[in-house]
Amino acid sequence: MGLTTGFETVVRQGEPLAMHTWFQLGGPAEYFAEPEDADQLIALVRRCRQEGAAVRLLGQGSNVLVRDEGVPGMVIRLSAAAFGKIQVAGPTVVAGGGAPLGRVITTAVHQGLAGLETLIGIPGTLGGALHGNAGTHGGDVGQWTVRATVISASGEVAQRDRDELDFGYRQSSLDELVILEAAFQLEEDDPRELAKRMQKHWIARKAAQPMGHQCAGCVFKNPRGASAGELIEEAGLKLTRIGGAVVSDRHANFIVAEPECTSQDVLRLIDLIRSQVHDRLGVELERELEIW
Ligand code: EPU
Numbered sequence: 012m013g014l015t016t017g018f019e020t021v022v023r024q025g026e027p028l029a030m031h032t033w034f035q036l037g038g039p040a041e042y043f044a045e046p047e048d049a050d051q052l053i054a055l056v057r058r059c060r061q062e063g064a065a066v067r068l069l070g071q072g073s074n075v076l077v078r079d080e081g082v083p084g085m086v087i088r089l090s091a092a093a094f095g096k097i098q099v100a101g102p103t104v105v106a107g108g109g110a111p112l113g114r115v116i117t118t119a120v121h122q123g124l125a126g127l128e129t130l131i132g133i134p135g136t137l138g139g140a141l142h143g144n145a146g147t148h149g150g151d152v153g154q155w156t157v158r159a160t161v162i163s164a165s166g167e168v169a170q171r172d173r174d175e176l177d178f179g180y181r182q183s184s185l186d187e188l189v190i191l192e193a194a195f196q197l198e199e200d201d202p203r204e205l206a207k208r209m210q211k212h213w214i215a216r217k218a219a220q221p222m223g224h225q226c227a228g229c230v231f232k233n234p235r236g237a238s239a240g241e242l243i244e245e246a247g248l249k250l251t252r253i254g255g256a257v258v259s260d261r262h263a264n265f266i267v268a269e270p271e272c273t274s275q276d277v278l279r280l281i282d283l284i285r286s287q288v289h290d291r292l293g294v295e296l297e298r299e300l301e302i303w
Contacts, residue, residue: 014042014062014085018055021046028077028086028303031069033134033227036274037077037303040086048093049168049191056188057166059085066164067303068189070139071111074228075301079274082303087189089138094191099124102197103157108138108190112145112152115195120205124197126155128209132216134228138190143299144183149212153178158194161187181232181299221259221267229264230281231296239296240264246291248284256280278302 015022026043029035042064046052059066065084069075089095089109097106097115099122106115115137116127129149133140137152144153157173168191177184216222231239243249243263251258255272258280259265266277285296 012058012062014058014064018044018046018051018058021051021055022085026086028069028072028082031088032072032075032077033225034072034076034268034274034277035225036079036268036272036277038079038081038274040082040084042085044085044087045090046087047091049162052087052089052094052189052191053162053166053168055085055087056162056164060165066188068138068142070109070136070142071134072227073134074139074143074299075303076227076274076277077303078278089136089189102199103194104197105192105194106137107192108136108141110137111135112137112140116209119195119197120209121202123200123202123205125200125205126150126197127152127195128205129212131209131213132220132222137193141183141185141190141193143181144178146181147212147216151178151180153183155195155197156193157196159185159190160192161185162189162191164188219262221261221265224259224265225268225272226259226265227300230266230284230298230300231264232299234294234296237294238264242288242292242294242296243284246284246288248287251280251283253280253283258284 022044025039027039029037067086069086069088094107094109097118104119116131119127133145140152144151159171233239240263248258249260249263254276255269256276257267259267
């Protein structure tokens with residue numbers, strides 16, 4: 012039956028992925044879909060399973076580097092309005108996996124619900140944030156999560172309650188294909204105080220990180236008790252360049268893509284940083300950025 016029959020309005024072939032990622036690099040997806048609602052999404056996931064096609068979920072592309080040769084199989088984006096709803100009931104916020112994390116945070120703050128405001132400035136969708144348990148030194152998204160609805164690679168819908176959820180530093184037990192929806196239990200607080208706190212976090216982040224440049228989030232995880240950015244700077248690697256890929260001068264755990272940069276340049280720079288930090292400081296860095 013193929014991957015497009017019956018999905019002609021939502022599946023495209025050869026979609027360039029660069030424009031869907033923060034790095035703005037890399038080749039096309041063999042198939043790319045933006046389903047309209049959960050039923051269509053489930054039907055599509057099941058079709059991919061029948062046809063033996065690999066499926067990947069793309070959020071806002073802020074933690075992904077797509078290789079220059081592109082991605083085989085199906086890439087799905089939850090860009091339709093049906094996946095981005097945010098509802099507030101008492102101290103609980105329920106949001107769709109496709110909702111931008113920033114919008115979930117500001118909605119909670121405006122409603123006088125505290126907890127997520129320290130995460131302001133983290134890019135990406137809620138689904139992506141939960142997948143990798145995005146966070147800052149002030150906390151992470153997992154610590155406020157009480158429930159999630161997921162879809163497996165075979166197209167089965169399941170609910171995971173708090174006792175089944177396990178979050179660690181940049182890792183999550185939510186490893187199913189799709190995070191459809193999640194609920195957060197927050198704490199009541201004064202909305203004006205919360206907004207001020209959120210603004211402080213935003214300013215601190217803007218000052219410390221190369222926002223507005225063509226780059227993704229942090230490239231490496233922080234090793235236990237250390238900062239990857241600090242180690243990369245200590246190894247003397249700030250402003251190191253391969254082709255159009257440069258280690259950020261503002262924060263060494265970011266790679267900035269300049270005009271003419273290719274994904275291969277970024278991949279080679281990542282390898283160089285890892286080997287130099289190992290040789291000079293004896294520390295093995297682990298990648299946080301996903302490579303597709
Ligand atoms: N530092 C340097 N040189 C640098 C970068 C940082 O010396 O080039 C030093 C800073 O001066 C500071 C320490 O390293 O003393 C920590 O730096 P920062 O506060 O910027 O935090 P981080 O540990 O580098 C983590 C997260 C960020 C998150 C910030 C803010 C990781 C890998 N990174 O960075 O998350 O925004 O805290 O809380 O856990 C991400 O995960 O993609 C990400 C950007």
